[in-house]
Structure formats: C-alpha cells, structure tokens
Amino acid sequence: MLTPFTPSGEVDTASLAALAEHLIGxxxxxxxxxxxxxxxxxxxxxxxEQIIGTLVDTAAGRVPVVAGAIDSGTRRTIAHAKRAADLGVAAVVVTAPYYVDTHDDEVLAHFRTVASALDVPVIAYDIPSTVHRSLPADITIALAREGAVIGIKDSSGNVINFRRVLVETEDLDFSVLMGNEPLVETALFLGAHGAVPSLANVEPAGFVGMYRAAQHGDWSTVKREQTRLNRLRDITTIPDLARIGGFAALVGSMKSVLVDEGVISSSVGAAPFLPLTDEERAQVGSAASRLMAVAVDA
Structure with missing residues (x-):
C-alpha cells in the first residue's frame, strides 16, 4: 500500500483508511x-506505527494485514517487528540487511535471528533494486524448510529463481508471491500463490480479476489484463526524471490518480521527494483514464 501524506508531511490517516477500503472493496x-x-x-x-495501527483497525479482521519490518540491521528489524506484532499484524515482511555488504551466511543468520525473536510469522522480501543484493533460491528454500519464513514476496524479476523456489517448496505450507507487476501473468501460470503489486493501489480490480481468472484457467483474460495493466503502469514514466527521482515519479503518479478518483486527498510524498508538476499530473490523469477498467468478471 501507498502512504498518503498531508501537505505538511504527516500521515493522512483518513486517506489511508479510505485507500484500504478501496482495496478491500x-x-x-x-x-x-x-x-x-x-x-x-x-x-x-x-x-x-501510525500506518500499521490505522490499517489493522480499518481492516478489522476482514483481511489480514502484514507489515514491513525493514531496516539495515537485525536489532532494528526485530524492534520494528515486535511493535508491528503488538499492533496486531498477521505477519511481518523482512528484507536482507542493506547498506552493508553481507555474505549469504550472514543473511541466513539475520532471518533466523529475527524469526526466533518473534511470535508472528516472517515473510521474506527479495527486492534487490533497493537492498542491493538478491535472495538466492538456496537461501529462501533453506529458510522455508526450517520454518523460519512462511513465504516470500519476490520483486527481483528473476523468473528462474522464482520458479525454482516454487518447485522446491511445493511440499511445504509456503507462499510464493510475485512483486513484479509485469510478471504477474507469468507467475500465476507457473503456480504462484498470488501477487503483491504496487499498481494495485490504482487498479485493484484488474489484479484481482487476473488472479481469479487464473484460478479458473481463463488464461486469455489473464493475458488481456496483464497487457492492459502494463500499459497503465506506463503512467509512472510520465514525470520528468531530469527533475525528480524514479521512485518519486512512481509513487507520485499513483497517488495522483488516486486523488483524481477521490480516494486520497493529496499526492505529496515523504521528504525529500519532490511533487509532480501540474502538467505531469494532468498527463498522468489523462493516460490513466483511458486505461482504467471495471473488474474482470471471473
């Protein structure tokens, strides 16, 4: 989920709750x-803590809430995870340590130490674009077999790694989730248990429809929706990257659409992200309006 902010940079809890209702609905x-x-x-x-508490309260048991306990070291990760557990999450999501260069054995030790310190399950998160290292299949499979993690969100884009984890954990109660939006179709075809795509903030019905269509073996619908959603994702390339960073463009574009839809109140990002210009927002809105669609009936 995105985090809506007020113009002054505070968490906009009313918009956050509205976004949760948008997704649950x-x-x-x-x-x-x-x-x-x-x-x-x-x-x-x-x-x-404000974000997690708001979402747990808003969901009110209708769907589980999982929360990132993401930090550069093990002790801080455990502290975040324990607080999230106190707030009522169903599981915590943990990356490998970042900023420092780590050996595979250190990554294993990180996940094992975090898992052993908690009373809630851990989901591994492979996102080398931000952590600057991947989770090799060997690590994920070892942690799954030990019971240290109950699933993985794979945003690496490495389909070979993804498939190997799927195949070698299929005898376990272990969830393999695709986090890379253009690969949701591929992941579902391979047998993934679901997807965690950020673009679902904007178009949840499309991704829900893809998932349901895949469950029914309706691969023509899955293909059609993946193609449409790939085009919708192009809204995030509209902002001028000579002026703002790619991540500010990504979240700013999605928030801009949600403002236009009346779901959240502001498209501002966290400091130091710069906002989209009025012209960029207009272009994003125009492009999104052409590509938004009702839910797939599957």
Missing part, C-alpha cells in the same frame, strides 16, 4: 503496510 485478500511503495525508508518510527 475490490476484493484483495490482504493488505501490505510499510513496504517499498509506502516509502518505508523515509518514515520515522512513529509514522510506521
């Missing part, structure tokens, strides 16, 4: 708080 099976698209790296501890 579209039929999603769960909410992921404090992930990459939530601008997690730019949030302070109080904001993290």
């Amino acid at each position: 579209a039929g999603v099976n769960g909410l992921f708080a404090c992930g990459s698209s939530a601008e997690i790296a730019l949030l302070d501890d109080a904001q993290r």
Whole structure:
C-alpha cells in the first residue's frame, strides 16, 4: 500500500483508511503496510506505527494485514517487528540487511535471528533494486524448510529463481508471491500463490480479476489484463526524471490518480521527494483514464 501524506508531511490517516477500503472493496485478500511503495525508508518510527495501527483497525479482521519490518540491521528489524506484532499484524515482511555488504551466511543468520525473536510469522522480501543484493533460491528454500519464513514476496524479476523456489517448496505450507507487476501473468501460470503489486493501489480490480481468472484457467483474460495493466503502469514514466527521482515519479503518479478518483486527498510524498508538476499530473490523469477498467468478471 501507498502512504498518503498531508501537505505538511504527516500521515493522512483518513486517506489511508479510505485507500484500504478501496482495496478491500475490490476484493484483495490482504493488505501490505510499510513496504517499498509506502516509502518505508523515509518514515520515522512513529509514522510506521501510525500506518500499521490505522490499517489493522480499518481492516478489522476482514483481511489480514502484514507489515514491513525493514531496516539495515537485525536489532532494528526485530524492534520494528515486535511493535508491528503488538499492533496486531498477521505477519511481518523482512528484507536482507542493506547498506552493508553481507555474505549469504550472514543473511541466513539475520532471518533466523529475527524469526526466533518473534511470535508472528516472517515473510521474506527479495527486492534487490533497493537492498542491493538478491535472495538466492538456496537461501529462501533453506529458510522455508526450517520454518523460519512462511513465504516470500519476490520483486527481483528473476523468473528462474522464482520458479525454482516454487518447485522446491511445493511440499511445504509456503507462499510464493510475485512483486513484479509485469510478471504477474507469468507467475500465476507457473503456480504462484498470488501477487503483491504496487499498481494495485490504482487498479485493484484488474489484479484481482487476473488472479481469479487464473484460478479458473481463463488464461486469455489473464493475458488481456496483464497487457492492459502494463500499459497503465506506463503512467509512472510520465514525470520528468531530469527533475525528480524514479521512485518519486512512481509513487507520485499513483497517488495522483488516486486523488483524481477521490480516494486520497493529496499526492505529496515523504521528504525529500519532490511533487509532480501540474502538467505531469494532468498527463498522468489523462493516460490513466483511458486505461482504467471495471473488474474482470471471473
């Protein structure tokens, strides 16, 4: 989930609750708080807790809420995870340590130490674009077989790694989730248990429809929706990257559409992200309006 902010940079809890209702109403099976698209790296501890608490209260048991316990070291990760558990999440989502260069054995030790310190399950998160290292299949499979993690959100784009994890954990109660939006079709065809796409903030019905169509073996619908959603994703390339960073463009574009739809109140990002210009917002809105569609009937 995205994190809506007020113009002064505070978490907009009313908009956050409205976004949760937008997603639940579209039929999603769960909410992921404090992930990459939530601008997690730019949030302070109080904001993290405010987001998690708001979403747990809003979901009210209708769908599970999982939360990122993401930090550069093991002790901080455990502290975030314990607080999230106190707030009522169903599981925490944990990356490998970042900023420092880590050996595979250190990554294994990180996940094992975090898991052993908690009373809630851990989901691994492979996102090398931000962590700057991947989770090799060997690590994920070892952690799954030990019971240290109950699933993985794979945003690496490495389909070979993804498939191997699927095949070698199929005898376990282990969820393999695709986090890379253009690969949802591929992942579902391979047998993935679901997807966690940030673009679902904007178009949840499309992704829910893809998932349901795949369950019914309706691959022509899956293909059609993946093609449409790939085109919708291009809204995130409209902002001028000579002026703002790619991540600000990504979250700013999606928030802009949600403002136009009346779901959230502001498209502002966390500091130091710069906002989209009025012209960029207009172009994003025009492009999105042509590509938005009603839910797939599957």
